[in-house]
Amino acid sequence: ETGVTQTPRHLVMGMTNKKSLKCEQHLGHNAMYWYKQSAKKPLELMFVYNFKEQTENNSVPSRFSPECPNSSHLFLHLHTLQPEDSALYLCASSQDELLTGELFFGEGSRLTVL
Amino acid sequence: AQSVTQPDIHITVSEGASLELRCNYSYGATPYLFWYVQSPGQGLQLLLKYFSGDTLVQGIKGFEAEFKRSQSSFNLRKPSVHWSDAAEYFCAAGGAFGNEKLTFGTGTRLTIIP
Numbered sequence: 692e693t694g695v696t697q698t699p700r701h702l703v704m705g706m707t708n709k710k711s712l713k714c715e716q717h718l719g720h721n722a723m724y725w726y727k728q729s730a731k732k733p734l735e736l737m738f739v740y741n742f743k744e745q746t747e748n749n750s751v752p753s754r755f756s757p758e759c760p761n762s763s764h765l766f767l768h769l770h771t772l773q774p775e776d777s778a779l780y781l782c783a784s785s786q787d788e789l790l791t792g793e794l795f796f797g798e799g800s801r802l803t804v805l
Numbered sequence: 806a807q808s809v810t811q812p813d814i815h816i817t818v819s820e821g822a823s824l825e826l827r828c829n830y831s832y833g834a835t836p837y838l839f840w841y842v843q844s845p846g847q848g849l850q851l852l853l854k855y856f857s858g859d860t861l862v863q864g865i866k867g868f869e870a871e872f873k874r875s876q877s878s879f880n881l882r883k884p885s886v887h888w889s890d891a892a893e894y895f896c897a898a899g900g901a902f903g904n905e906k907l908t909f910g911t912g913t914r915l916t917i918i919p
Contacts, residue, residue, distance in 0.1 A: 693848060733809070734895070734909040747906065781848055793839070794907070796848030 694718040697782050697797035704772065705805050712767040712800045714782030720795070722788040723765040725757060728779040728799070740765060741788040772804045807832050809898050811910035818886050819918050826881040826913050828896030836898040838879040839907070840870055844892045852894075855879060866890070891917045 695716045704710050716723065725737040739747035740759040754776075756768040765782055779801050783794040808831045818824050830836060837856050841849040853864025860872040870881045879896060896910040 693850065695848070697848075731814075731911065733911050736906055739906070783848075793851040793854060794849070796841075796850070798846065798848045 693795045693797065695782055695784055695795050695797035697780075697800050699800060700798065701801045701803075703803045703805065704769065706772060706774075708772075709768070709770045711769065712780055712782075712802075714765040714767075714797055716763055716765075716782075716784040716795070718784055718795060720784040720786050721762050722785045723759060723762070724783040724785075724794065725765065725767055726781040726783060726796075728781055734781070738767075739788060746788060769802070772802075774804050777802055777804045807836075807898065807900070807908050809896050809908050809910040811894075811896055811913050813913045814911070815914045815916065817916040817918060820888055821885050824881075824883045824886045824890070824915070826894050826896075826915070828879045828881065828910060829877050830879065830896075830898040831877065832898060832900070834900070835874065836900055838870075838872060839897040839899075840864065840868070840879075840881050841895045841897060841909075842866075842892045843895065843912075849895060852881070886915075886917055888917045888919075891915055 698713045722741045727735045736749050737751045738757045743759050754771050758766040779799040781799045782797040785794050810829045839854045840852040843849045852868050853862050855862050855872045863869050868883050872879050893912045893914050895912045897907045899907045
């Protein structure tokens with residue numbers, strides 16, 4: 692138990708569906724992150740939120756839409772995805788955005804796009 | 806460009822044998838360095854980190870890593886592996902300034918045989 696919870700753990704969706712991934716952290720951290728993990732590729736940073744403000748969008752397609760209503764919750768809204776978007780999506784949090792400490796990861800949401 | 810290289814995609818080690826996982830980085834200055842472990846179906850967990858000071862750092866689960874500036878390396882070691890160490894191991898590096906984000910390697914999958 693890392694203090695970062697992701698739901699759902701598994702998601703299968705068609706290309707025309709709309710779904711959302713949820714992340715909640717119970718660590719009192721101020722920064723939250725979405726990463727994409729695909730086979731045989733390095734972890735790709737997608738978005739960063741610091742004190743609820745988006746501070747990084749790593750050239751992510753607009754079919755991925757993040758939302759951070761408060762420092763404890765982070766969502767990733769999915770719309771008209773492509774099969775190549777199938778991957779493990781990891782949420783992480785840290786005390787703040789500065790690279791002075793560790794990232795705490797959730798267990799991930801395994802997404803399959805048909 | 807900043808990069809982290811893990812040259813070994815897959816390593817197989819007998820239980821009780823020693824282990825060394827390689828990591829090389831390319832950065833303009835000495836970065837912060839991390840090793841994370843990902844067990845099947847889990848998120849990433851921090852094993853250890855190097856910021857400055859003693860170049861041999863101790864981590865959890867009996868792991869250690871040595872920073873070698875001259876070789877731009879941060880190799881992970883364990884003197885005697887256990888079956889529970891089977892997992893994927895990721896090296897990561899980040900800039901020592903401000904909010905530079907972590908760059909991850911592609912990972913090394915460790916298999917333990919009896």
